[in-house]
Amino acid sequence: MKWIIKNPAPLNQKWGDFYFGRSLTKYLKRLGHEVKTHYYEEWNNNEKADVILVLRGYHLYKPINDGAINIMWNISHPDFVSLEEYESYDIVFVASETYARELKKRVTKPVYPLLQCTDPEQFYIKDSLMDSNREGIIFVGGTRGVKRSCVIWSIKHGFPIKVWGGGWQKFINKEKIVAGHIENEEIPNLYSQAKVILNDHWADMLKYGFINNRTFDALACGLPIISDFNEELFKLFPTEILYYRNEEEFIKCIKNCDLNYLQIKKRVNNVIPKIRDEFSFENRVRMMLKKIEQQ
Template sequence: MSFWNTLKQKLRSFIPVSRTYMDNKLRELEKENKRQEKILLELQKNSQSMLELKEYVSQELHRRDDWGKRAAQVQREAKERQIWVIKCPAPEEKKIRWGDYAYAVALKRYLDRMGMYTIIDLHEDWDCEVNADVVLVLRGCEFYRPDRRNTKCLYIMWNISHPEMVTQEEYQLYDIVCVGSRHYARELQAKLTVPVYPLLQCTDTELFYPDQEAECSRGKDYLFIGNSRGVARPCVLWAAQNKLPLKIWGAGWKAMLGPDKTMVQDVFIENSQIPALYRSARVTLNDHWKDMLDYQFVNNRIFDALACGLPVISDCCDELREIFPEAVLYYSNKEEFHQCVKKIENNYEEVKAKVDEQWPLIKEKYSFEARARELVEIVEKHLQK
């Protein structure tokens, strides 16, 4: 029996009022009690929010106070080396979940080997000024304004994704613009006054590479690594409808897939774990953000998978087809997707052989080592003018 029902019975035994009156009064008391409980809960939430805000402000003040010390330390440690700062849009707390962070880490490794002193600034530190020689902004979904108080610095934008978010005015803020599409680079070269270079996405060939021993244990799994983005990504839904042996790593899929949610293995997988997955699977599915496809930006999942000898079923643009005319299986609709699946199931060895042929090309032209070398050459060319 609930507290209020017990109280009602006790009160009725000694208070000389009608049952209806008593019940009404008790209901009012119960409502008031719930209202006060709700107010107390809100106060507790607000108190917790205030504590979190206070902690955040304290951390930010400490971070900004540390910028000056950090700048002096960088100047001391760099000595005669060029100081390069990679502006990575990933937030500190969630950096491990951002592909941009893995991208920045790989690029830093190769720039360091070429004699640069390289720093990665996560999004919270984008306003930190360390008197850099080169600031390289990985432009995805976050805007950065070059700090022209540093007059010696070269500011480079490398637009690797979300090109529809970048205006011509933003490109013009930089000294050098690099974009992840040859087609779009040619278009921008005709519109901008700043130098524009095509610089496609790439892969870390020290992490993603063929492994002959692993080839012996390839399974039958179809893979998809990526979040649902809150939209019905067609290749995933078609694979689920076809009851293919699909395994998914990404957030937002369980609600969307319903009875097929068992395909979801986890909401996230670390970048370092992906190569082993690629070497154990039969094929991976791939698609692009619509604007990347429209502007002909090839995502790095293509290069990662092919470097591991994994066939890819992907949507298509002219740029991608020019790079890999036969090594990737292309679809633009459901029927073509089914044809790609048939090729995987009926002619796998033939498909796989074409994939394996791409390793020398990827290592030479689509690796972070190649991109670091191109970036250094671009800077040297600009400095010689």
């Protein structure tokens, strides 16, 4: 089939959505499909296809009834999506088991859970560094215009954090900022050498049980995670990830990581095969194709 992916990333700007769409494209092509991408500025292009796949995050796209199968994969910002918008698609995938169950009660169109994922051909342990030799607390992400708590708390309590991401100059000491950007191709090397990564979610993602793909990328590289408490994430990885709900619990997570690192790292290592099998882009593409065949 011919697929068109409507990618919310702007032209020539390599948002996370850009790389997300690139990985999807790779595995669709590998399974014999033709794939073209329309970035945000090109969304109103009326080019024909068998399947129109909209990566629904920040931007709204209105499907055109032109004979194509219109699919939404709601991967982020669920607060931005109305019930009417879900109804305008032929198939809806949602990156949350919890919210998919809720939508099934309220939307007449087929709704399926389809969590975010990783590309294990890119995200894997890149070298033979011993677990005990990993070092450093890292955070990869911009500020979103707010003081993201896990970063601020780390600095407040003197933890050895290094930050990659834009907008941090107005919130933290520049000595903690390694760079305003890191190339996607360099992230697996960073993940393979760091001791632990800090993670958090947008408020609406926590509310609706969405899990960001940073989680799966890090685990695929054998990197322990300290994350804000996300109930759906906890159901998947109750012992492999350390969770915090407030500053006090965050400090306990850091101390736990220092005291029991090899034990925590072993649990992460043990879950890598599950990440590769169940949370890969190839798995997601095959699930989409299966649901299309059932239409």
